[in-house]
Amino acid sequence: MDVHESLLELIGNTPLVRLRTPGAGRTAPVYAKLEYLSAGGSVKDRPGLRMIEEAERSGALRPGGTVVExxxxxxxxxxxxxxxxxGYRTVVxxxxxxxxxxxxxxxxxGAEVVVRPGGLPLEDPEHIVNLARRIAEQTPGGWFAQQYxxxxxxxxxxxxxxPEIWRQTEGRVTHLVSCxxxxxxxxxxxxxxKEASDGAVRVIGADPASSVYSGGDGRPYFVEAAGRFRHPETIDDSxxxxxxxxxxxxxxxxxxxxALLTIRRLAREEGLLVGGSSGTAVTxxxxxAAELGPEQLVVVMLPDSGRQYLSKYFNDDWMLRNGFLDGDAAHPLVGDAVPAELRERPLPYLHHRSTVGQALDALRARAAAGADPVLPAGPAPVAPGRQPTALELLGAASLEQLAAALAQGKAAPTDPIADHLTAPLPRFGTGERADAAxxxxxxxxxxxAVVVHDGHGVGLVGAAELKALLG
Structure with missing residues (x-):
């Protein structure tokens, strides 16, 4: 009988599929390794099984134990x-x-799920790695997988x-691309x-543009399960x-x-429903491949399924709100209120480590310039003058709100502004219709509101400006 004794036998052994997505003059074949067809739906099934097996062999994980990650x-x-x-318990x-x-x-x-803020420095006790380690230490029979x-x-x-790729390509693979x-x-x-080919295979890492791996400043990005975020207050980024x-x-x-437009194209043109990191890798x-000839062969890893991201990357409203879609130019758009040349300038915002007094000075300067005296707040930038991402905007402050707090004795000029922020400002993507916004x-x-383009705050827009735009 063609049967399996355990689901674990279905981990790996994923197929290679040739991509038909055209490229300008591309002749080198590109084959995608469909890791989302593994039993658990991602490339991480493989280390999940291997790490648990090794922990069992070493005695670090015993019957009745708890896996923590x-x-x-x-x-x-x-x-x-x-x-x-x-038969193990899991805490994630x-x-x-x-x-x-x-x-x-x-x-x-059946896993117990603990969700914590993602934008924390590595040294913060509530950083997910530190918390997971602590849970494992405090749980009888706990074992911390620590994939990193x-x-x-x-x-x-x-x-x-x-070995699967080498066998599937009959040793013809010349380039591996993976996040x-x-x-x-x-x-x-x-x-x-590299070992199988005597060093001939070239290995290329695909990385979100702001990830520190490829030289970015570490700011947050929107593609999950790829790259390395670096909080500006992290001390040791090993x-x-x-x-x-x-x-x-x-x-x-x-x-x-x-990356995100690539996966939407793969779904609609090739029937491949994959996640954001797959878009990074395929791009x-x-x-x-555009620089190679027909005698070379590229294999690209597609880590997981797009079914994990239907509420995000394949949701037009989410994509528009975060500025990744251009919208219908037949209508006035929010982006029309922020000229293209201004989108390259940093969004004015308050650093969350600044004081109430410093924030008031900035807000009074905006009022004197005729701008709305309100600003979003976020972490201090890694690089001077860089644009914050929408993921970084932690709250907001207005001149009226802070002045009232001072007058009522609820705030002092030396207080950190982080203690006096209101909810984050509403945000709209540049491709959203101005009338709906x-x-x-x-x-x-x-x-x-904050105007967002490609995930970054690029300006502020007021109700008056939107009304003017609409005539």
Missing amino acids: ATSGNTGAGLAMVAAAK VLPDKSSAEKIATLRAY DNPANPDAHYRTTG VGTGGTISGTGRFL WPVSFHREVVDELLPIADRD AALRV LAELTAAGCDT
Whole structure:
């Protein structure tokens, strides 16, 4: 009978599919490794199984124990699936930017889910890694998987993913393209392919443009399960032990917009419903292939399914709100209120470490210039003059609000502004219709909103400006 004795036998052994997405003059074939067809739906099934097996062999995980992990979601799902099949309890700590679908998947496997803010420095006790470690230490029989520094993570790919690609391509693969998150996939797979080809295979990492891996400043980005965020207050940003930098020949930065538009195109033109990190990888793979000839062969890793992101990347409202879609130019758009040349300038905003007095000075200056005396607030920038992402805007402050707080003795000029912020300002993407934005702003009782383009705050718009735009 063609049957399996356990779900665990269905992990890995994923197919390669040739991409038909055209490229200008591209002749090199690009094959996608469909990791979302693994049993648990992602590339992280492999290290999930391997890490648990190694923990069992070493005695770190015993019968009746609890698997604990910090993750953006996929590794947690892989671990939770394996743990369910083996009879372990699972606790997963996730950042709050993880999709609702990922959280629901974990709970479906019976995992206990703990959600914490994602934009924290590594040294913060509430950072997901620190919290997960603490939970494991305080739980009888707890075992912290720690995918970032667990050698079983890259080893899983060295033992399975690399050999599969070599066999499937009959040794013809010349380039491997993969995102870098923990580094396990690209390190293990790349090392095997380099060894099998006597060093001929070239390994390229695809990375969100602001990720520190490829030289970005570490600001938050919208593609989940890829890259490395660096909080401006992080002191020691040591890279994961699972990431073997010497294996990677090149790192290509890819903008969020390019990645997200790529996956929407893959779904509609090729029937491949994949996640945001797959868009990052495919965008990079097509750029690599454009420089190659027909005798070379590119394999690109597609880590997970787009079903995990239906509420985000495949939701037109979400894409418009975050400025990733251009909208219908037949109508006045919010972006028309922010000229294109101004979109390259940093959005004026308050640093959350500034004082009430400093904030008042900035707000009075805006009022004197005829602008709405209200500003969003966010963390101090890593690089001077950079644009904050919409993910960084933590709250807002107005001249009227702060002046009243001072007059009533509820605030002092030396107080940190972080203690006196109101809710974040409403935000609208540049591609949203101006009339709909005005109606929403009016219903919310607000006069000012943040304008977002490609996920970044690019300006402020008032109700008066939207009315003027609409004539």
